[in-house]
Amino acid sequence: MESRVPFLSKSQAEKIVSPYLNKPVSMKTLGEIRNKVNDWLASTGRMVSTVLVPEQEIRGGVIQILILSGHLGEVRVEGNRYFKSENLRGEIRLRPNEEIGLAELGDDVAWLNANPFRQVQTSLAPGSKAGSTDVVLEVTDRFPFRPYISYDNFGVSTLGYDRYSTGFTLMDVWTGWDQKIDYQYLTSGGFSKLQANSGTWAAALPWRHTATVFGSYSKANPDAVGQLDLSSYFWQVSGRYNILLPTLPFKDNKGDLRHQAYLGFDFKAANSDVFFAGAQLEPSTNGLAGLYNIFQLVFGYTGTMTDPIGSTALELVGFASPGGATGDNSDASFQQINGGATANYVYGKFLLNRVFRLPEGISLVGNLQIQQANQTLMPTESFGIGGYDTVRGYDQRSANGDNAYLTNVEVRSPAFSFGQIFGEGDFPDQLVVLGFFDYGQVLQENSDTTTSVN
Incomplete structure (x- = not known):
């Protein structure tokens, strides 16, 4: 042999x-x-x-x-209108005359498809030279600017249930770094009780890491309690650096694990708990105020696994605050708002999502979130349950806690389009009908208090 x-x-x-x-x-x-x-x-x-x-x-x-062995002839780009061919071609690591490895090519396409303004598929075609094969990038892209306006009633009673927002996303199509800028303005309470501005800048670096900087500034003016003025502000500046890790294929080519690690920091400043007390903020019982700063380091890992019957996504993230970063990043400042809080703390989060693909296009989706802390946390770091993104049917942040457990189960119908039903196939709408069950529980770290919502 x-x-x-x-x-x-x-x-x-x-x-x-x-x-x-x-x-x-x-x-x-x-x-x-x-x-x-x-x-x-x-x-x-x-x-x-x-x-x-x-x-x-x-x-x-x-x-x-x-x-x-199949060897690369050339990489061809077709169908793109806004993104430059040379930039798209440059993200394919294969070079002419190299052996074509589909696993590496799949990673390259996944990197290209991380951009929300384009979708890339690949096909193989005979090359111009004998024995060569061309890789064809079939691109569907759209104009790299998306403005929007929106309305929801996800607010709280003290700041107004009705919320209005406007914003935009702008994508860089020139440099090849896939830089993205997002901005949003949000208001509620008749345009007077809450005004919030937030923005994000992100760039996909040539070595397949991603840098992100995001921040926000918000002002709140809830109704005063007697002589107590509850006007408040909150601002934040944060950074993340994501490191793409090698894809791990499963045995017998039945799926893979795509994952990345990240690190970063958060700096936050606030002078009350108005923004995070949610439905708990009742003028007769709450409204403590005092300036405090948060400075914490962040470390995390995310992964997505595919298999023949669905997909699994998970995230592990840890937060660590040494305390003392500024004069207002201290126990004394923290305890103006929360009597048991200290500026030195650690806490972690675990998030798990599982999607099962069922017959007839139906899907079963399960989510699990856990937060565990070693100290009493400030309102900015506490886990809130209640609202559209945790336990539906309740006001936002109906209960807050240092430690938390949250589970959501959904049964989703196949997506269908009214545009297609009425013969307007070019109208890109989708509607999914779902049934859900939500349950959440929060606990205070240095207390026996437990609150459950379902």
Whole structure:
């Protein structure tokens, strides 16, 4: 037994053909061997390679099997209107005459598709040179500017239930760094009780890391309590640096794990708990005020796993505050708002999402969130339950706690389009009907107080 193929070791070759060694040869067994080698090539991402059994005179029981590797001719870009071809082509790491590995190509396409303004699919076409294969990037992109206006009633009684917002997303199509700028203005309470501005800048760096800076500034003017003016402000500046990790394929090519790690910081300043007390902020019982700063380091990991029946996403993130970063990042400042809080703390979050694909386009979705802290936390860091994104049917942040458990279960219908129903196929609408169950529980770290909402 001998292997002269660089990527196929002798031991692996013996494993593939071992059922046929020292047995009679027939056209049937030769076909089976060829199929087994093809299956192995596919499992290693070499689906462009071809297995041949040439005509030969068999002597001494030796059979010659040839593997012709697919090599890249060129990368072609088609269909793009706004994103430059050279920038898209530059994200494909394959070079002319290199062997085409579909696993690496899949990672490159996933990186391109992280941009919300384009979708890239690949196809293979015969190259201009004998034995070469071209990779064709089939691009669907849209104008890289998206303005919007919105309305919701996700507010709280003290600041107004009705919320109005406007904003935009602007995407860089020139540099190849996929820089993105987001801005949003939000108001409620008749445009007087809450005004909030937030923005984000993000860039996809050439070495496949992502840098993000985001911040916000908000002012609140809830109704005064007697002589107590509850006017408040909150602002934040944060940064994240995401490191894309190598994709891990599952055995037998039945899915993969795409994951990344990240680190960063948060700096926050506020002079009350108005923004985070939510439905708990009742003028007769609350409204404590005092300036405080938050400075914390952030470390996290996210992963998404696909399999034949669905997908799983998870995130682990830790927050650590040494305390003392500023004069208002102190125990004394914290305890003006929350009597048990200290400026030195750590806490962590675990998030898990599972999607099961069921027959007829129906899906079953489950979410789990857990937060655990070692100290009493400030309102900016506490976990709030209640509202559209936690326990539906309750006001936002009906209950807050240092430690929390939250679960959501949804059954979702297939997506359908009114545009298609009424013959307007170009109208890009989608509607999904769902049923849900939500349950959440929050606990105070240095107290026996527990609140459940479902």
